[in-house]
Amino acid sequence: MPPLEVTGAEVSSFNAFYRAEFASIAAVAAALCGDRASGEDIAQEALSRAYRDWQRISAYERPGAWVRRVAINLATSRHRRALTEARSRWRLTESQVVDPVLPDAALPDAALWRAVRTLPRRQRQAVALTYVDDLALEDVAAAMDCSVGAVKTHLHRARQTLANRLASRDGEDSR
Amino acid sequence: MTTHTEGRPPTDDEVDRRLRMAGARLHEHVAADVDVDTRLSELVSRRARRRRWLPIGVVAGATLAAIVAAMIVTSPSPVVIEPLPDFTGPPQDEQPDVGPPGESEPSEPLPDEVEPPEARPDETDPADVGDDCSAAQLDESEPSEGGLPDAVEIIRGAIVRAALACDFEGLAALTSDEFSYSFGGGTDPITHWRQQEEAGEEPLAVLVELLALPVGDGQEVPTGDGQEASPPIWSWPRAYTDPTTPAHLAELEQRFGAEAVADWFTPDGDYYGPRVGIRGDGTWLFYVAGD
Numbered sequence: 411m412p413p414l415e416v417t418g419a420e421v422s423s424f425n426a427f428y429r430a431e432f433a434s435i436a437a438v439a440a441a442l443c444g445d446r447a448s449g450e451d452i453a454q455e456a457l458s459r460a461y462r463d464w465q466r467i468s469a470y471e472r473p474g475a476w477v478r479r480v481a482i483n484l485a486t487s488r489h490r491r492a493l494t495e496a497r498s499r500w501r502l503t504e505s506q507v508v509d510p511v512l513p514d515a516a517l518p519d520a521a522l523w524r525a526v527r528t529l530p531r532r533q534r535q536a537v538a539l540t541y542v543d544d545l546a547l548e549d550v551a552a553a554m555d556c557s558v559g560a561v562k563t564h565l566h567r568a569r570q571t572l573a574n575r576l577a578s579r580d581g582e583d584s585r
Numbered sequence: 586m587t588t589h590t591e592g593r594p595p596t597d598d599e600v601d602r603r604l605r606m607a608g609a610r611l612h613e614h615v616a617a618d619v620d621v622d623t624r625l626s627e628l629v630s631r632r633a634r635r636r637r638w639l640p641i642g643v644v645a646g647a648t649l650a651a652i653v654a655a656m657i658v659t660s661p662s663p664v665v666i667e668p669l670p671d672f673t674g675p676p677q678d679e680q681p682d683v684g685p686p687g688e689s690e691p692s693e694p695l696p697d698e699v700e701p702p703e704a705r706p707d708e709t710d711p712a713d714v715g716d717d718c719s720a721a722q723l724d725e726s727e728p729s730e731g732g733l734p735d736a737v738e739i740i741r742g743a744i745v746r747a748a749l750a751c752d753f754e755g756l757a758a759l760t761s762d763e764f765s766y767s768f769g770g771g772t773d774p775i776t777h778w779r780q781q782e783e784a785g786e787e788p789l790a791v792l793v794e795l796l797a798l799p800v801g802d803g804q805e806v807p808t809g810d811g812q813e814a815s816p817p818i819w820s821w822p823r824a825y826t827d828p829t830t831p832a833h834l835a836e837l838e839q840r841f842g843a844e845a846v847a848d849w850f851t852p853d854g855d856y857y858g859p860r861v862g863i864r865g866d867g868t869w870l871f872y873v874a875g876d
Contacts, residue, residue: 421629426624428625429621429622429625430626432619432621432624432625433612433615433621434616434618435614436615437612437614437615440611440615441608446614446615450615450619454624454627454628458628458631458632461628461629461632467746483786486786487643487719487786487787503720517611517614518607518610518611518614519607519781522603522604522607523607523611526604528773530845530847530848531845531847532848533601535861537604540604540608540610541604541605541608542607542608542612543608543612544609544612560716567775568598569600569601569604570597571594572604573595573597573599573600576595576600576603577594577595578761
């Protein structure tokens with residue numbers, strides 16, 4: 411069975427890792443969820459999963475990539491669940507499905523991140539890891555389990571889509 | 586704030602700069618309000634509480650085993666023995682040796698049975714799978730259309746019921762020797778699905794949702810000369826086998842969201858998202874995604 415006890419040295423190592431990574435992972439998850447509290451919860455859960463098997467995870471070349479992959483999957487899962495709930499409400503009310511993400515108006519640039527969340531899943535993950543976490547392309551690729559070329563493609567398509575959406579939104583704002 | 590000339594879409598560089606600034610602001614915003622030390626203490630004490638409850642779980646398991654053993658000795662009639670819950674998790678040599686990138690995350694060393702309710706403030710967190718699974722919160726729904734051969738409808742219903750019950754072993758028992766769950770091959774769908782669930786993906790929920798969608802036309806399987814024709818294969822969603830229509834897209838988007846569905850089609854419009862196939866004779870052939 412997996413190790414249950416964490417040695418003193420491992421605790422120190424995990425604590426340093428946690429302090430270095432928590433805010434970045436929470437910010438990435440917040441961008442993907444549209445909600446800071448959810449972002450923090452997701453970061454906590456992802457890091458908790460690392461802690462319970464830290465002896466093994468810490469031996470990886472990029473433990474941060476492992477935790478980020480768990481976090482972005484959890485964010486996707488949360489988004490899917492919100493969609494399911496919205497669908498249930500729709501069945502009950504027979505009204506239109508509302509945006510399942512309840513955006514946190516207090517988030518800076520909330521409208522921009524709302525536009526990011528309408529991108530396809532892999533594109534929005536690449537955007538969050540690149541621009542919020544400020545990771546190098548190699549690290550984004552490791553977290554997304556894909557090639558650097560694929561990350562570049564996701565980012566390029568994301569920026570193209572966002573350019574058009576921002577243009578129409580800015581046009582509406584200026585009218 | 587707009588950073589581009591009004592009336593034309595911003596350039597790639599302009600969007601890049603805008604995202605970079607917004608990303609930095611968001612990161613700063615989150616980091617400024619996070620009390621990392623408090624969060625870390627919460628995590629460590631939560632794990633410590635779980636560890637404290639392990640011996641109780643082990644003792645409870647041993648006690649239960651002793652009671653069952655006593656029943657076997659004293660019972661005048663045959664006793665059907667259900668397998669005992671696994672209080673300690675799989676042995677180390679059954680743990681997949683995973684690592685980043687792209688590997689799944691480790692299984693929970695302490696199952697939920699030994700967890701006191703008050704020690705789990707996040708018990709309802711959908712991502713915290715434990716012995717539960719993503720399909721547990723779904724309702725069984727009737728297939729959208731009838732007309733399936735009986736053998737297919739029977740296995741479809743059995744798959745849905747097993748998935749809703751998070752019965753991984755039951756699901757695996759419904760597969761056939763020809764069953765495919767990964768293009769990388771493999772003969773252990775249970776571990777594969779469990780790893781996906783623990784990594785925050787939702788294979789069992791997606792399976793249930795797919796099988797509630799309209800089925801595609803039964804596809805005849807090409808056979809060589811002189812061979813008896815095989816029963817057709819019935820596939821979900823119908824976008825996999827039928828020409829994609831707006832209605833097909835809409836039913837997928839309503840179930841899974843437009844963002845996810847956009848990833849499931851090639852630029853040429855071919856569907857390669859998650860899909861299920863059952864042969865007309867009731868043989869469950871595949872539940873795969875990707876190409």
